[in-house]
Each structure stands twice: as C-alpha cells, then as structure tokens.
Amino acid sequence: xxxxxxxxxxxxxxxxxxxxxxxxxxxxxxxxxxxxxxxxxxxxxxxxxxxxxxxxxxxxxxxxxxxxxxxxxxxxxxxxxxxxxxxxxxxxxxxxxxxxxxxxxxxxxxxxxxxxxxxxxxxxxxxxxxxxxxxxxxxxxxxxxxxxxxxxxxxxxxxxxxxxxxxxxxxxxxxxxxxxxxxxxxxxxxxxxxxxxxxxxxxxxxxxxxxxxxxxxxxxxxxxxxxxxxxxx
Numbered sequence: 090x091x092x093x094x095x096x097x098x099x100x101x102x103x104x105x106x107x108x109x110x111x112x113x114x115x116x117x118x119x120x121x122x123x124x125x126x127x128x129x130x131x132x133x134x135x136x137x138x139x140x141x142x143x144x145x146x147x148x149x150x151x152x153x154x155x156x157x158x159x160x161x162x163x164x165x166x167x168x169x170x171x172x173x174x175x176x177x178x179x180x181x182x183x184x185x186x187x188x189x190x191x192x193x194x195x196x197x198x199x200x201x202x203x204x205x206x207x208x209x210x211x212x213x214x215x216x217x218x219x220x221x222x223x224x225x226x227x228x229x230x231x232x233x234x235x236x237x238x239x240x241x242x243x244x245x246x247x248x249x250x251x252x253x254x255x256x257x258x259x260x261x262x263x264x265x266x267x268x269x270x271x272x273x274x275x276x277x278x279x280x281x282x283x284x285x286x287x288x289x290x291x292x293x294x295x296x297x298x299x300x301x302x303x304x305x306x307x308x309x310x311x312x313x314x315x316x317x318x319x320x321x322x
Contacts, residue, residue, distance in 0.1 A: 136219060137219055137220060137221060140207070140211065140216065140219060140220065141220075141225075141318060141321050141322070143207045144205070144207050144208070144211075144229075144314070144318055145315070145318045145319075145322075146207075147205030147206065147207045147208065148205060148208075148311055148314050148315050148318065149315065150205070151202065151204075151205050151311050152308065152311050152312065152315065154202050155202050155304055155307050155308045155311060156308065158202055158304050159301065159304045159305060159308065162297055162300055162301040162304060163301065165194060165195060165297060166294065166297050166298065166301065168190075168191045168194070168195070169191060169195055169290065169293060169294050169297065170294065171191070172188065172191045172192075172195075172290065173287065173290055173291065173294070175188065176283060176284050176287050176290070181280040185278075186273055188278065189272075189273045189274075189276045189278065190273055192260060192276060192278060193272045193273055193276060195293055200239075200243060200246065200300075201236060201239035201242075201243065201303065201307070202304070202307060204232075204233070204236055208229065208232070208233070211229070212233065217229065217230070222317065222320070222321050224317050224320070225314075225317040225318065225320075225321060227317075228310075228313045228314045228316070228317040229314055229317075231310055231313065232307075232310040232311065232313070232314050235306050235307055235309075235310040236307055236310070238303065238306075239303055241299075242296060242299050242300050242303055245292070245296050245299075246296050246300075249289055249292055249293055249296065254286075254289055255282070255285060255286035255288075255289050256283075256286040256289035256290060256293070258282060258286075259278055259279045259282035259283045259285075259286050260276060260277070260278050260279075261276075261277050261278075262275045262276055262277070263275045263276075263277060
C-alpha cells in the first residue's frame with residue numbers, strides 16, 4: 090500500500106509525499122531490524138543464563154566431590170605410611186585385615202575427579218562463545234587446563250598397577266571372590282613379597298602426594314569458577 094502511494098506521488102511529482110513515504114519505509118525497515126536484533130539478543134541472554142545456572146549447580150557439586158577426594162587422599166597417605174612402617178617388622182602384623190584394607194584402598198584416590206557434565210558439553214559444543222563474561226571464560230579455561238594435568242599422575246599410577254609390578258605380584262585374590270564385593274576377605278598377600286615391594290609402595294606414596302596436590306589445585310580452580318559465576322548472578 091505504501092509503495093503504491095509512493096509510486097503515485099512520484100508520477101504526480103508530489104515530492105513532499107515522496108519524502109514522507111520514503112521515511113516511513115526506511116523507518117519501518119530499521120524498526121524491523123532492531124526488533125529482530127533485540128529478540129536475538131534476548132534469546133542469547135536467556136540461553137547464557139541457563140548455562141550459568143547449570144554450571145553453578147555442577148561446580149557446587151564438584152567442589153564437594155573434590156573435597157571428599159582430598160580427605161580420602163590424606164587418610165590414605167596416613168594408612169600407607171603406617172603400612173610402610175609395618176613392613177619394617179620381621180613378622181606380619183596380627184591384624185591382617187587392617188593390612189588388607191589398606192592394600193584394597195591404596196589405588197583408589199590417585200585418579201582425578203572428572204569435570205562436570207555441563208563443562209564437558211560446553212567444551213564439546215564450543216559454547217564458550219555464548220558466555221559474554223571474559224573473566225568467566227578465563228576461569229573455565231583455567232579449570233580445564235588444571236584438570237588436564239592429571240594425565241601425569243594417572244600414568245604413574247597405572248605403572249604401579251601393572252601385572253608385573255612387584256607390589257601387584259605380592260597380592261592375589263581367592264578364586265571366585267573377585268568382584269564379589271568382599272575384597273578384604275578375598276585378598277591374600279605375601280608378606281615377604283610385600284617387603285620386597287617396598288620401593289613400589291614408596292612410589293605409591295609419592296604418587297598420592299602428587300595426587301593430593303592436583304586435587305588441591307583442582308579445588309582452587311573450581312572455586313575460581315564459582316567466584317566468576319557468582320559475579321554473573
């Protein structure tokens with residue numbers, strides 16, 4: 090309708106009407122573009138807020154999980170130190186279940202706490218660009234870098250668990266018990282072989298110390314992300 094009026098005005102050389110109708114068309118196009126941009130920006134902001142809310146929930150859970158692993162690593166260090174002291178004795182200790190419990194648990198905390206699902210999804214989808222906060226993006230990137238350094242600890246931990254490791258060769262499970270959930274009663278250890286495997290046990294201690302250090306660095310990175318997320322609330 091506007092274009093028809095504009096065409097008629099041009100034929101009649103009604104330049105005032107031409108100017109007015111042209112301005113109406115231009116303003117309408119401009120307004121349409123602005124409304125489209127505003128709607129896109131609003132949707133992007135809503136998507137970003139959903140990402141922030143999910144990251145916040147996941148990293149709060151992550152903080153608790155890493156704290157649990159730190160507690161376990163500290164307790165296990167004390168236990169293995171006790172076992173190393175016991176191995177100085179000529180005779181095995183009377184409380185064999187205590188030794189078995191340490192041996193069963195000794196490898197468990199030399200592994201990292203996997204990143205939260207929302208973080209992995211964000212990395213896989215390239216979703217960092219959806220976050221407008223540069224400090225938050227930097228905090229998440231730093232967390233990813235910190236967590237990736239676990240590979241060095243895990244590689245050393247895997248070496249101690251190799252079947253030919255003297256420490257592993259000192260242990261065996263009763264037939265039919267493996268996977269039964271009763272690992273302590275199913276485990277048999279050779280005291281003399283354990284004593285010979287003391288260098289490997291010391292390697293486990295070193296690895297646990299480094300695992301504890303990595304857990305603590307992970308915790309600092311997690312809290313850094315939480316601080317950045319809090320500023321975006």
